[in-house]
Amino acid sequence: MARPRILYVTDLSYPARGRRYGDEDVRLTARLRERFDLALAHPLDATALMDAFDAVVVRNSGPVLHYQAAYQEFRTEALRRGTRVWTQLTGLADQIGKQYLLDLTAAGYPVIPTVDRREDLHLLPAADRYAVKPKQGADSIGLVFATPEELATTPLGGVLVQPRIDFRHEVSFYFVDREFQYALYTPDPERRWELAVHRPSAEDLAFAQRFVDWNRIDHGIQRVDACRTREGDLLLVELEDLNPYLSLDLVDPATQDAFVAAMTASITRLLA
Incomplete structure (x- = not known):
């Protein structure tokens, strides 16, 4: 039987501080090829190539403000053509800017x-x-x-x-299709990209789940970034629903396997 064809959008050469986008995507696509026929594309090429594939997976494509016009064309054309995009282009958060921070503040959510x-x-x-x-x-x-x-x-x-919030540390919660996968935090807030595994409490998970459920995404990745105040409360810093870096190399092999399985199942559901 023919395998689904996936266009995987990434900028392997983007010089991210403290992170290696290319390494993460090379490792992740190696796993996804077990289930899909897959080709990598630079974000500037996605619109021209996407019709030849069953779905487009947007991953570490770099800040879209560096290619805002091309990103907007991709969004417009994908929505017009009915292209399956993972993460879905229905998000209310970073996919469309930072307006959501104003909206959540006005609605009384626990956000800075x-x-x-x-x-x-x-x-x-x-x-x-x-x-x-x-x-x-x-x-x-x-x-x-x-x-x-x-x-x-x-x-x-x-x-x-x-x-400016005086906080103990930052913590990020990673979700696939609204399902929690793992969490990482910054033991030293001055060294933002030196992360360690965080074992969230039930209250931590309820905090993060609230934002994931608020956002209207059924298929894709969301990363809830928060800071913990000196009093111990969590406040939302960012809800990343476009192309969040995953820091998968920092979690144990079993967690990596579970994440890849969740991602594979999610893309399969999107294709169905």
């Missing part, structure tokens, strides 16, 4: 308080410094910190403002 208008700055808790980040940002590109005095004269068009 976020505003985008000067007249709303008073709604933020007092802080010695504030993070100012582009609404279309990624990978900390364009992120700056400002004191309250500096914030008073900082242009706020197209950016988000958040108080």
Whole structure:
């Protein structure tokens, strides 16, 4: 029987800080070839190639702000043609920018308080410094910190403002099709990409699951990034539903196997 044909979108040469996108995707595609016929493509080539495949898997393709027009064309054409894309293009989070941080703040979710208008700055808790980040940002590109005095004269068009949080560590929860797979955290918050396995509590998992269930994705990967405050509470930093790096090399072989099995089953369901 013919095997499903998968176009796997990745930028093997993207110079990510503290991560090796290419290594992760080479290892992952080697496993996926056990079930699918698979070809790798650069994100700039995805639109031209996708009609020859049964589905497109978007993985470590780098921040789309580096090729925003090409990414928007891919989204538009995939939706118009009914192309099966994994992760599905129905997400409400990083797939379409950072508006969700404003929406979740307004809805009372446990997220770092976020505003985008000067007249709303008073709604933020007092802080010695504030993070100012582009609404279309990624990978900390364009992120700056400002004191309250500096914030008073900082242009706020197209950016988000958040108080800088004093936290114990950051923690990321990885999901496939709304099902939790594993979690990693930063033992030293000053060394963001030196991660270790985190054994989440029931409360931790409930926190992460709430955001995954809020997002309207049935097939694909979501990574819930959070910070733990000095008081022990978790606050959402980012809900990555576009092309989250997985740090699979940091988990044990059994967890890797379980993740690959979940991903394979999810793509198979999408094709069905």
